Amino acid sequence: MNVSFDDLHKAFESRVRLGIMSALAVNDSLDFSALKEFLDVTDGNLATHIKKLEKEGFIEVEKSFIDNKPNTKYSMTPDGKKAFDDYLNVMEEIIKAQKNS
Amino acid sequence: MNVSFDDLHKAFESRVRLGIMSALAVNDSLDFSALKEFLDVTDGNLATHIKKLEKEGFIEVEKSFIDNKPNTKYSMTPDGKKAFDDYLNVMEEIIKAQKNS
Numbered sequence: 001m002n003v004s005f006d007d008l009h010k011a012f013e014s015r016v017r018l019g020i021m022s023a024l025a026v027n028d029s030l031d032f033s034a035l036k037e038f039l040d041v042t043d044g045n046l047a048t049h050i051k052k053l054e055k056e057g058f059i060e061v062e063k064s065f066i067d068n069k070p071n072t073k074y075s076m077t078p079d080g081k082k083a084f085d086d087y088l089n090v091m092e093e094i095i096k097a098q099k100n101s
Numbered sequence: 102m103n104v105s106f107d108d109l110h111k112a113f114e115s116r117v118r119l120g121i122m123s124a125l126a127v128n129d130s131l132d133f134s135a136l137k138e139f140l141d142v143t144d145g146n147l148a149t150h151i152k153k154l155e156k157e158g159f160i161e162v163e164k165s166f167i168d169n170k171p172n173t174k175y176s177m178t179p180d181g182k183k184a185f186d187d188y189l190n191v192m193e194e195i196i197k198a199q200k201n202s
Binding site for chain 2: 005006008010013014015016018019022025026039040088091092094095097098
């Protein structure tokens with residue numbers, strides 16, 4: 001098998017972080033409650049995983065006010081997009097290798 | 102997007118465990134040194150991940166002697182095979198969802 005598991009970025013070793021990236025890959029930006037609803041996780045859990053992805057530089061935060069209420073939107077950075085694409089490509093290789101076996 | 106991230110078993114939230122399962126999916130059984138060479142990890146790291154997969158009931162251990170030397174072989178259980186297939190199916194859905202976006 002010719003798959004490099006080392007290329008699977010550790011940032012995605014979490015289904016919540018995979019879910020966040022998947023959601024942000026298909027939406028220009030999402031706010032906290034949209035992500036929370038999509039992933040069905042607690043506030044604390046989501047916040048932890050968002051922070052990790054932010055720290056990696058894979059997502060970015062935009063804070064603003066809507067009707068005088070704070071609104072926080074998350075979007076994927078170009079680095080995040082590249083890392084996520086790379087991750088999915090390696091996973092695709094793993095899947096192919098299993099199917100050919 | 103209609104992907105259930107909850108179906109991604111936590112046991113596979115590790116590239117080393119993914120690697121072990123991938124190797125055992127295409128080989129009836131492998132010993133410790135073969136797995137170690139395949140994954141390029143330390144003894145301690147590999148042992149930890151093997152223990153986790155064993156605890157989940159996803160791999161099983163067969164201890165024997167070859168030329169009076171202890172030999173430990175690992176293989177995938179039917180439960181492990183099913184869980185790994187399920188995991189790859191969900192990953193495949195995630196990949197498809199990204200490509201269609």
